[in-house]
Amino acid sequence: MAVVGLDQAAHFLGQRYGDDLEPGSVAELGGGDWSRAYGFRVDGTDLVARFGRYGEDYERDRAAMAFAGPDLPVPAVLEIGAALGGAYAISERRFGSFPEQLAEADARRVLPALLRGLDAMRAVPVAPDAPAGWGPADEQHPPTWRDFLVGSLVDVPGARVSGWRATLAADPALDALYLAAEADFRAVLHHCPELRHVLHLDLLNRNVLVDAAAGSLVGVFDWGCSTLGDPVYELAWFTFWAPWHPGLAALDLRSTFEDHLVAAEFDCTDLAERLRGYELHIALTHLAYCAFAPGREQDLVDVAARTRQLMAG
Numbered sequence: 001m002a003v004v005g006l007d008q009a010a011h012f013l014g015q016r017y018g019d020d021l022e023p024g025s026v027a028e029l030g031g032g033d034w035s036r037a038y039g040f041r042v043d044g045t046d047l048v049a050r051f052g053r054y055g056e057d058y059e060r061d062r063a064a065m066a067f068a069g070p071d072l073p074v075p076a077v078l079e080i081g082a083a084l085g086g087a088y089a090i091s092e093r094r095f096g097s098f099p100e101q102l103a104e105a106d107a108r109r110v111l112p113a114l115l116r117g118l119d120a121m122r123a124v125p126v127a128p129d130a131p132a133g134w135g136p137a138d139e140q141h142p143p144t145w146r147d148f149l150v151g152s153l154v155d156v157p158g159a160r161v162s163g164w165r166a167t168l169a170a171d172p173a174l175d176a177l178y179l180a181a182e183a184d185f186r187a188v189l190h191h192c193p194e195l196r197h198v199l200h201l202d203l204l205n206r207n208v209l210v211d212a213a214a215g216s217l218v219g220v221f222d223w224g225c226s227t228l229g230d231p232v233y234e235l236a237w238f239t240f241w242a243p244w245h246p247g248l249a250a251l252d253l254r255s256t257f258e259d260h261l262v263a264a265e266f267d268c269t270d271l272a273e274r275l276r277g278y279e280l281h282i283a284l285t286h287l288a289y290c291a292f293a294p295g296r297e298q299d300l301v302d303v304a305a306r307t308r309q310l311m312a313g
Helices: 006-020 055-067 104-122 145-151 164-169 172-191 232-244 253-263 271-292 297-311
Strands: 027-031 035-042 045-052 077-083 086-092 197-199 208-211 216-220 227-229
Touching (some): 006 027, 006 035, 055 077, 055 086, 104 216, 104 253, 145 172, 164 172, 172 271, 172 297, 232 253, 232 271
Antiparallel strands (some): 027 035, 035 045, 077 086, 208 216
């Protein structure tokens, strides 16, 4: 599916909503590698239309509506369907700032709300034997959390992200780094408990909106990467990516998260080993992703540097 441009989106929405679509209201909001988003207004209501290749991502957003609550505001998905050679979704629109773009003072003000949001995800009832995904155990929904972690390091031909292993192998330095980091990850994998909690797995990629002045979450969306596993992985997501975001880097995220989990009586056994393992896993999967995705050469250099920093201890 080619990228859906503004004119295509406006034409589709004009056909879908007719005279109810406010003239000139369709505007590009941005997007990632899998989806592009456009804001628009219908009868005074702000909405978002997303267009992408994979409708299952939007189905996960719709499933995540079940998690919504005061501390975890998940925008409602109103409609999912086929369009323009792929899939589309219509959702409520929320307005706010992205946590990764905040200055230190605002990031500090928002941090308690982020912790409450993670608490809300951790509190979602999940069967202890549920596979690490949203469906029956299969190749996309491994039966265990550790299976999910290890399986995501396999370059599967024809998968959504594939061909990356050969790209890394073609660079001796990157290949050596990947192999060393994978060995370190596997060495601590046994410390990672078989927990079943809702994980978002992509919270610092313009997927969370906050009201910095109020210190509150406004919206948590794009649940396409979500799975079930150990909540410590979400902590690792913040600690791994914080160096890219000065406002977050200025906070002592590790100690703050650890103190919060201890106060919540969450089992923090082997926390240091779990956190290291998950940081290494994030490094490995993003070395793979940057090797796969066109135009990510500088990102690959940056992730490699962060991986070496982790390896150095």
